[in-house]
Every structure is written in C-alpha cells, then in structure tokens.
Amino acid sequence: MKRLFGYLKHHKLITVLAPLFKCLEACFELFVPLVIAGMIDRGIRRGNISYVLRMGGVLLLLALIGLSCSLFAQYFSAKAAAYVGQNLRNDLFCHIHSLGYPEIDALGSSTLITRMSSDINQIEAGVNMVLRLFMRSPFIVFGAWIMAFRISLRAALVFTAAIPLLSLVVFGILLLTMPRYRAVQRQLDRIMKSTRENLLGARVIRAFNREESEEKDFQRENDLLTEMQVQVGRISALLNPVTLTLIDLAVACLLYLGARLVNRGELFQGDIVALTNYMSQILAELIKLANLIILMSRAYASLGRVNEIFLQPSENEGYSEEEGQLLLKEKRGKEEELLKRLRKDEVFLAFHRVSFRYSKEAENVLTEISLEIKKGETIGIIGGTGAGKSSLVNLIPRFYDVSSGFIALLGRDIREIPLEELRLRIGVVPQRSVLFSGTLRENMCWGKKDATDEEIREALRIAQALPFVEEKGEGLSLLIEQEGRNLSGGQRQRLCIARALLRRPEILILDDSASALDFATDAALRSALREYSKDSAVFLISQRVASVRNSDRILVLEDGHMAGLGKHDLLFRESPVYREICLSQLSREEAEE
C-alpha cells in the first residue's frame, strides 16, 4: 500500500482530481430528480410551459457538464493507473534482478513472471477503477439520502432504513461468495494440473493401462468442481432478486408514506417521483460498489504478492562498507595471516575450509573444502549426483555465499570484491544451455559487450562451434529463437561455451557443459581449451571420467566432502571412491592405461 501511495504522490494532482471530478459528475446526477420534481410540481401543476422548457434546458446542461467532468476524471485516472503500472513494473523488474540465487531458488521463475505480468495488470486495473468509482458510489448513495432529507424528513426515514439493509445484503452476499469463488478457482487449478499431468504422462499411463482410472479420478475432481460452482452460484443468484425486492419494497413504503404526506399537503406529486428516483439510483450504485470491491480485493491480493517480492533482500553487494569489513575480519579471525601468505605466494584462487549449506536449517552441502589453485591450472571435479559439484563452483562468482571459511582471489576474500568486478573475471557455462532470442552476435556479446567479429569467430572456433555456424551460412547474423529452440542441444552447449570464452575469463567454469556433445567433439573441445586457457584457472565438472582424467588435478567429491585430490593415476590407486567411479565407466585396463 505504502509503495502505491508513493507512486501516486508523484502525481498528486491527477490522483486527487480524478475522484474529485467523479464526485462532481455525481453531484450533477443527483440534481436530476430535483429538477424533474420541480417540472412536475411547478411546471405541470401550474401549467407553466416555459418553466418546463427551462427545466428541460437545465437537464441538458447538467448532462453536458456531467459528461465533461467524467471525461476529465477518466483521463486523470487512466493516466494515474498507467503511471503506477509503469513504475511498479520497472521497479519490480529491477528488484528481481537484484535478487541473489538463494531468493531466485526459493521463489521460482514462474512465480516471478506471474507477479510481473498478471499481478501488476490487476493492480493497474484496480487503481484505475478505485480512482473512478470508489468515491463516486458512496457519494451518490449518501447524496441521495441527503437529498431525500431535503425533500421530507419522514420519507428520508425509509432511506435510512433501506440503505443499511441493502448494504448488508450486497456486502453479505459478497462476503459469503468471495471465499467460495476462490475455492472454485483452486479446484479449477487442480483440474488444470491433472489435465496437464495426464497429457505429459500419456506414455506411462498407457503402458500401465491406467486410462480408465485416470478418467475416474478426473471425473471425481470435475464433479466436485461442479458441485462447488452450483453451490456458490445459488448464493450469488440471490443478489439481484433480493436487492430488487428490497428496493421495490422501499418504494412501496415511500408510496404509502408519501400518500399520507400528500394528503396532508406536506408533499407534492413531484416530490414522490423524485424520491422513487433516488431510491433506484442507490441500488445501481451499490451494485457497482460491490463489483468494485471484488476487483479491489483481487488487486489488493496482487499487491500483497508483489510486495512479497519487494520484501526479499537484494543480493549482498560485497561487504564494501566498513562495518561489513570489520565483521568479515572478525569472522575470519586468525586467518588474516593466511590471507597475507596467499598474497605473498601469489596464489591465484584459494578455498579455505569452505562449508556451505543452502539454508540455516539445511544440512551441509559442502564440508571443509580446502584447495589452492594456480593460474593456468585445470581442475576436474567429479562425483555422484548431489555430491556438491555445482554448489562448489557456484560459490566462486558468489551466486551463493560460503557458510563458513572463505574463498580468496589473489589473497583477497571474494566478499571484499565488488560483485560486478568479480563476475567480470569469471566465465560460466551453466549446466542448462541458455541462449536468448536475437542474433548470434548479440548472444555472443553477452560475454563481452564490445567483442569484434574476429574475437567472436575465434571463440566459436575454440568451442568447436564454427563448423556448424558456417554450415548454416548466415554467419554471425544467424537468428537464434527464444531458448535457442532452432538449435540442437549440442550446438547450444557449444555456443554457451563460446560465449563464456569471449571475455577471456581468468576463471572458467564448465559445469557439465559438454554432456550433449559426442565423445569426439568433447575431446576436440578439451584440447582446444587447453591451448586457450593457459592463463586461466579452469573448473571442469563432469560425470564422465574420460572428460576429467587429463585435468591437472581432479577433485573427487562425495556427499560434500573431499574424497581425493590429485592426478588420475594417483587417485585411481588411492581414492576408493574415484576408483569405483572409474570402474563403473571403464574397464580395468582402460582405467589403468
């Protein structure tokens, strides 16, 4: 809410003017029955045609003024809503980009996307409608009530009774149905999910001959939905008849009461007509208000969901502030000495007793990893699923921060290095090869903003991507579809590698990124890489022994612990875990070769 008001504050004038003009319009609408009453009581009763025509003119004038007021109001509220939408969208998009990996994991991208699109649209529509209607409807209801008082104190009593009663019915039904409609929506979501699931699992379902039982399950959910819908429908079907009945009953009361007053000479015919008119105005506005409230509650829920994202903390922008530095020093304690040594010995990258877990409650994913890496060294990382291979390399660009211990680049704790500076030194090839819609050149420029065509070609060549790019015959202008759908898995992987190579990173991370390549291409890639990365530290994660066996050193991980570090031959002899992995893929002779 606060955020919303913050945006509106910048456009104070239109935010205030929109409802104000709406109320003005309503004011003019409220005069109409009075004018009609005048027409009847003064014009018709006294046979004054010119008065009637004058009043007719007044009615037309009121309509015209009302129209122009509402034009202003619509314009202002549309503007305010568009403004809020635009700002909210920008800010949220920006904020989402500042989230760290842990937050992204927790929220999931589909949540982020719906918050960005449908939730914000909902809020925009909500702001628009609120500015237009939220003041107008109550204004008319109370205005009509006050007008009734002006006509006759006694007759106004009917209004005094009818308004709360009507509100009670309208909002009571609203209150009863809203949670039920939400439940219906949830049930519909379930049905949607089970339909999708059924489609995706068609092979398994048919293989197990479960079509009929799936149909039965579906039928059951579907029955439940219908039942829920009919139930809530029964309540909401009451809205129109009950409110109409109430209004008509109130009119009947007015007629009876009015008749007595007329008989006593306290009221005229025209007054009665005006009173009945006010009564029907009230009904129309209350129904509008009820619809508005539904819309508002949706917009409010959306606002809550959007705020949830805003509340997520941004990524730790290094510990650049002094306090943070102090804290960091304290945390490292005696290890300052170690950093000094690292600086002196020019150790390129060092892991010192690094442990990591994804959340405080979770178990360690990595435990006490220590490792020092020189420039130009290639470290192969191998281990089973869930051994912590990806987690380990994700710590280097600070996608996640260590839970204890530290990582130092040239003797500097990486938490002291500004994030952007750190990440520009690192080239990452993620497990899932992601490309973006655009030309090949644009995609490559992700790695280096001002890359020349020469540089790009060179990177493509090393990544073994040049042959197929040339085969396509469009050069660097090759159009890549969203997610790189027009390329095969292996082609995508090679382009991702080229993209990371372009910036000539000091640290290159290949996270199982050659898995879709056939063995020959994989081998060619590795030997080209060796040439290219003489000055970089390379981390090579793989499940294949063949891919890592020629690394300078191999780090074997098991359950987040180091289960060996060294060359292939040494590890094969001394690390039981590594030996077992080797033998599961190669024959003994091959492994010992």
Place this chain on the structure above:
Amino acid sequence: MARQKIRKLNQEDKKTLLRVLRYIRQYRHLVLLSLLLSALSVVMSLYIPVLIGRAVDRMVGKGEVDFRALFGILRLMLFFIFASALSQWLMNHINNIVSYHVVEDIRTKLFSRIQCLPLSYLDSHPAGDTVSRVITDIDQFSQGLLLGFSQLFTGLLTILETLIFLFFIDIRIALLVVFLTPLSFLAASFIAKSSYRLFRHQSELRGEITAYTNEMLGNLKVVKAFSRERESTERFSEINQKLSGYSMRATFFSSLVNPATRFINALVYALVGMTGAVFSIQGTLTVGELSAALSYATQYTKPFNDITAVITELQNALASASRVFELMDEPGILPDPKDAEQLPEARGEVGISHVFFSYDKTKTLLQDLTVRIKPGETAAIVGPTGCGKSTLINLLMRFYEVDRGSIEVDRRDIRHITRESLRNNFGMVLQETWLKSASIRDNIAYGKKDASEEEIIEAAKKAHCDSFIRKMEKGYDTVLGEDGGSLSQGQKQLLCIARLMLRLPPMLILDEATSSIDTRTELHIQHAFDRMMQGRTAFIVAHRLSTIRNADLILVMKEGNIIEKGRHEELLQKGGFYKKLYESQFDS
C-alpha cells in the same frame, strides 16, 4: 473491451451452434423452464413502474388521495415484487445448474477423448494448447453461450416489453425514445472503432513485454552470471515506457464508452421529461404516466448495452466452442478389432520383420527393419541421436503403428492382440520421468493397485530409493508436487524403476533408464536390473556404452537402419561403426 464489428454467423458457426444445442438437449426441460421464468420475471418487474405511476396518480394533492385505490395498487405491487424476485432467483439458479453441468459433461467427455488420442497427436501438439482447450475454452464457451443466451433472451424481452408499455403510455414519447436510442450505439461503436488500433498496439506490446519478461526472468541466473542486469532492465524499461503510453490511451478511450452512453441516456431522459411535461400540461398524459415513462427511458438503453456486450462474448464463445469440438473430432486410435486376442503371459519372443516407419511421412526413418529376439534375451540399441532408437519402442508398445511390415510377440502380430494385454506384458522405464502428483506409495504402486505395504517397500529397496524416501518428513506418504516436485532428476528415475520393480512383466523396455543417476548408484542398481532381466526379454537404449556391454545382442542403428548387430566383442572385432563409437568414449 473493444467491440468489434458484429459479423454475421457463417456456415461453420451454425454447425458449431447446432452441436452445442445437442449437448444442452438433455437439459431442455430446464432450459424451457428457465426461459419461461425469465419471461415472467421480466413482465412482472417491468410492470412495477406502471403501478408506481398509477399510485402517484392517486395522490393528486392535499386531501385528494384515494387511499382505497392506493392500497389495491400497493397490494398488487407487493405480489409482483415477490413473484418476480422468486422467478428471477429460480431462473438464475437453473441457468447455473444447466451451464455448469454442460461444462462438466463436455469436459469429462473431452478428457476421455484425450485418453484415446494417438500419441502422434499428443507428441506434436503442445500440452499447454490442449490444456487450455479443456479448461479455458470450455469455460469461455459456457459463459458466453449459455449465460449469453439467457442474457440475450432477457435483454430482447425487456426491450420489447418496454416498448409495448411505452406505446401504451404514449405513442409520441415511445417514438421519441425509439428514434433517439440508436445514438448511443453510434457513440459506442465510434469509440470502439477509434480505440481499436490502440488496443491492438497495447496487446502487441503486452505480448512483447511478456515474452521479454519470460525470457529474462526464466533465465535470471544466466543474466546475473554475465552481469547483464543493467542491460536487461534498460531494455525492459524501454518497452515498458512504450506500453505505458499505449495502455494509458487505450484505457482512457475504452472508459469513454460509459460516460458517452450515460450522456445520451441523460439526453433522452431530458427530452422525455420535457415533452412529457408539456403533454401533461396539455392534459394528454398524467403525472404518474410521465414518471413511468421516465423510468422506462432510463431502463431502455441498458439492455441494448448488455446485448452488444453479449454478442461479442457470443462470438468469442463460438470460437472457443469450435476449438473444443476440433479436439473432440481429432481421430482417435483405431479400436482393437473384435477378434483381437488376449495375450495372457508372453514367453517373450519378439520378431520385427520388414518394418517401415516414419513420423513425418515425407521423410524416411525406419526402413525394412528385421530383427528377431529370443525369449529371455537382452537387446541393446545404440546409435547417435535421432537414429530411431526410441522409435522402435514406440512401435513395440503400439504408441505408434508401423507403416508397413509387422511386429510379432510370441509369433502373433501385435495388431491382433488387444492393446491392453500387449502393454501388460511390457514394463517400461523412460528417460523422461513421469510421476503422478500423488503420494510416493501410490506412485510406486501405480502398476499394481493392490500391492501390499511390504511389496512396495521391497520394490523401493531394490531400486535404491528406500533410504531417501525414509529421509523425507512423511516417508512413503510424502505427496509429490507437479512433475515430481522437489525430487532430483536422479531420484525421480529411481522411483520410476521402483514402479517397474513392483510389477515385473515378461518383457522390459529401458530407454535411457539410468541417464540421470550417477554411475556408482547405477552400478548398484545394475545388479538389481540384472536379476530383474533374468528370464525376461529386455530392450535397452543407452548412450553410456558401459551399460550395454553385457547385452546378448547389440543393435547398432544409424539413420533408421540397423547397420551392425552382434555381441560386444564381435562388434569390436569387426572394427565398424560400433568400434568407432566405443573408442571415442575413451579418447582424450
């Protein structure tokens, strides 16, 4: 939204409409009743202004109120009020019942239709599209067609009724109203036409911004890994800026419709009031009649607005209905022939002879494929991607039918065996792990509904998933989310293996069944697999050559043909394609 030009119903639409009516047929009594009730409620509620007018006429001035006549009118009014409210409520209720049940009927029918669609359809159509037909389109169509019809009916009736009443009150005023109301349509359609372009721009930009958001947020980690946050947000705010401009104008223009029609309404109201008052002075109209005429004048335009809205909705609904029927009309798989036999428990001999098959009939895939596998043998299929490995499995399970040639199990053509009994003889683990969003227990027992607790745990142990299942908070009762929820790909694959372990048919198909499991766990499972495969015919597809070394028969496929077959050692000795494949694995 923008009211597009109302187009005429064409032949296609009429056909769709007729089909919809067929679904409503079984509810025809209810529909008739609803129409009757709606007519009743319209007539009665419209009569009330006339009664009010008459009542007003009974109170001319001081001492001139005819109370007896007034009470008579009020009594009649009360009766009409309650009767019309009751019939309106009943009508609403009946409409709900009919429309929700029609939706349910169609949805259930569509779902069972999907169960007999050939896999070629499911493979070539995105699931999202089919889902939206089953969910959104059916909803749209019930909203539009059923509720739309009832609104249309009530609206038309109201207009007719109002006109009749107006003509009874005063022909001159009635004519005035009839000639002035088209103005409001003109205004509305003028606004719609001029804002149409804006709306198109707005929806185009919305599409653009959604696509961009999807791409960037879907791959946020990559954006961050390359420190592209600034570029990404800059580009976003550019599109956003454009969108905001259009959406402001689009919202503004569309919000003009209401004030404009309201204005014209007020115009009609003023004119009716003025002329009515003049007639009244001339003595041709009573004050009560004037008040009734005035309230008709305000009500008269409302149903017109409703009807225009309903007609656009009807058109959308027809479009949705035709999408629904399109899916319904998709040709299903051929039913099993009447004389199809049951295959109780196969020995497991599989013969593939002269099979031709391709997905896309303009390209060739399997060509003249002939293989014979003896009972209990393990056949491994290897080859580069796209060579037709998985295709063979599609044919064995009859997910697809061969184009030419035949496949035999126990020397019987599989087309002469019921699909159910054929599939009962095959157990299958695929690379894409599919689990139902149900408890782990239900998932393991998916192939054997009446499995005992012991059997389930036994199967889980064999597949090495008992330990991780027990580590979960609710153990075997853990309910999996969509697509296996938080399980890792490897864990999902293990569960799929457990599912197979519980129900071991005579023939097995393992299509990259262990691709996401690390090699050490795989090694452990391999023992279980070996035991499982004893005495069973098995087809294994794998790209890890180490997993297929022990097969009785290795089929090397390339471009849809088997180019080599034999045992591992034989093939290595032969020095052909297999040897090349095998060696590239260890070349470094």
